[in-house]
Structure formats: C-alpha cells, structure tokens
Amino acid sequence: RKEVEQDPGPFNVPEGATVAFNCTYSNSASQSFFWYRQDCRKEPKLLMSVYSSGNEDGRFTAQLNRASQYISLLIRDSKLSDSATYLCVAKKDDSWGKLQFGAGTQVVVTP
Amino acid sequence: GAVVSQHPSRVICKSGTSVKIECRSLDFQATTMFWYRQFPKQSLMLMATSNEGSKATYEQGVEKDKFLINHASLTLSTLTVTSAHPEDSSFYICSAVQGAVDTQYFGPGTRLTVL
Numbered sequence: 001r002k003e004v005e006q007d008p009g010p011f012n013v014p015e016g017a018t019v020a021f022n023c024t025y026s027n028s029a030s031q032s033f034f035w036y037r038q039d040c041r042k043e044p045k046l047l048m049s050v051y052s053s054g055n056e057d058g059r060f061t062a063q064l065n066r067a068s069q070y071i072s073l074l075i076r077d078s079k080l081s082d083s084a085t086y087l088c089v090a091k092k093d094d095s096w097g098k099l100q101f102g103a104g105t106q107v108v109v110t111p
Numbered sequence: 112g113a114v115v116s117q118h119p120s121r122v123i124c125k126s127g128t129s130v131k132i133e134c135r136s137l138d139f140q141a142t143t144m145f146w147y148r149q150f151p152k153q154s155l156m157l158m159a160t161s162n163e164g165s166k167a168t169y170e171q172g173v174e175k176d177k178f179l180i181n182h183a184s185l186t187l188s189t190l191t192v193t194s195a196h197p198e199d200s201s202f203y204i205c206s207a208v209q210g211a212v213d214t215q216y217f218g219p220g221t222r223l224t225v226l
Contacts, residue, residue, distance in 0.1 A: 004154070103154040104154065
C-alpha cells in the first residue's frame with residue numbers, strides 16, 4: 001500500500017468554479033503535511049502547509065483530519081492558471097525530514 | 112527566496128555511459144540534500160539523502176553503486192548514474208534544506224533519456 005494515496009483525476013473544472021479533493025496517508029506517525037503544485041515537466045513547488053486547525057491562503061483552503069488520516073485541498077474561484085498536478089506530501093517523523101509524495105491529482109481548469 | 116539549480120536540465124546518452132547531475136544551492140548553505148526520481152504519471156520517489164562530508168543514505172531498493180552521490184560542499188551535491196540503461200530514463204530532482212529549516216527547496220530537475 002502506498003504511504004500517500006491520491007485520486008489521479010483529472011478533475012475538469014470550469015473557470016470560476018470550486019474544486020476539492022483529498023488524499024489519505026497510512027503512517028499515523030507522520031507529523032507535517034503539505035500541498036505542492038507541479039506543472040508539466042517542472043519541479044514541485046510548495047503551495048501551502050496543512051495545519052490541524054485548517055488553514056487558508058487566498059483561494060486555497062487545506063484541512064487535515066488526523067483521526068481519519070486524510071488531507072484535503074479546496075480551490076475556490078478557479079483560474080486557468082490553477083491547472084496543474086497537486087501533490088499531497090507527508091513529512092516523515094525522522095531526523096532527516098524526509099518527504100513522502102503522493103502521485104498527484106491533476107486539475108484542468110477550462111474556460 | 113532560496114534557489115536551487117541543477118545541471119544539466121536535459122541529457123541524452125547512450126546505454127552504458129555514465130551521467131553526472133549537479134545540484135547547487137545558490138544563496139544558502141544546504142546541510143542536507145535529497146535526490147528524487149519521478150517516472151511519468153508517478154510520484155516523486157526519494158532515492159537518497161545526502162549530507163555534506165558524509166556518505167549518502169540510500170532508500171531501500173536504490174543501488175548505491177549505480178547511483179553515486181557526492182556531497183563535497185555545503186552548496187553542491189552530485190548524482191552520477193553509472194552504466195546508464197534505458198530503464199534509468201527519468202526525471203531526476205534534487206532538493207536542499209537550509210539548516211534546521213523544514214522547507215525543502217527543489218531544483219528544476221534533470222530529464223535523463225538513455226538510448
């Protein structure tokens with residue numbers, strides 16, 4: 001079983017709409033969680049960290065549910081530039097701070 | 112912001128040759144660098160953790176004699192794919208961590224194609 005699992009999508013979203021998707025993680029000892037964005041053939045870029053209390057950054061809202069071991073990302077008022085693959089990431093509880101990446105959820109925002 | 116560079120960005124080589132990829136932290140000293148590999152439509156898979164001045168720690172299933180990692184300074188780590196084969200064709204990405212700061216800063220990646 002993969003440590004971080006995501007629905008690969010694609011999620012086809014009309015411009016201006018809201019889209020939300022989850023990921024699940026298997027290691028209950030994971031301490032920190034992040035959403036990264038990866039554009040085609042590019043490196044991943046940090047979108048936001050995910051806190052237990054939930055956090056918002058502009059049009060993006062992230063939630064963490066430790067009891068059910070899932071993380072969610074919601075994008076409001078989708079823009080064409082939001083089209084990308086969103087990677088769910090769990091940080092391992094070790095001294096190196098290793099990151100465990102999901103395979104990503106593809107979002108395609110259409111005009 | 113912290114900048115990490117990789118060189119080359121793209122390389123095509125013949126089967127059996129060795130390829131060296133450089134990862135540099137341009138404006139900070141990186142105590143730890145990570146090397147990842149990503150196949151199409153798959154997640155980034157951690158290959159190894161590299162600390163300056165010490166041997167790299169490889170993930171299970173990654174051959175240390177095939178993927179040689181050298182972290183000679185606080186701003187440079189290199190990954191050498193030895194005797195490359197077509198199945199080694201992939202997107203190789205490094206990341207660097209500054210001191211005790213959590214955030215990993217990623218390089219732009221190197222796309223390796225082995226013919």
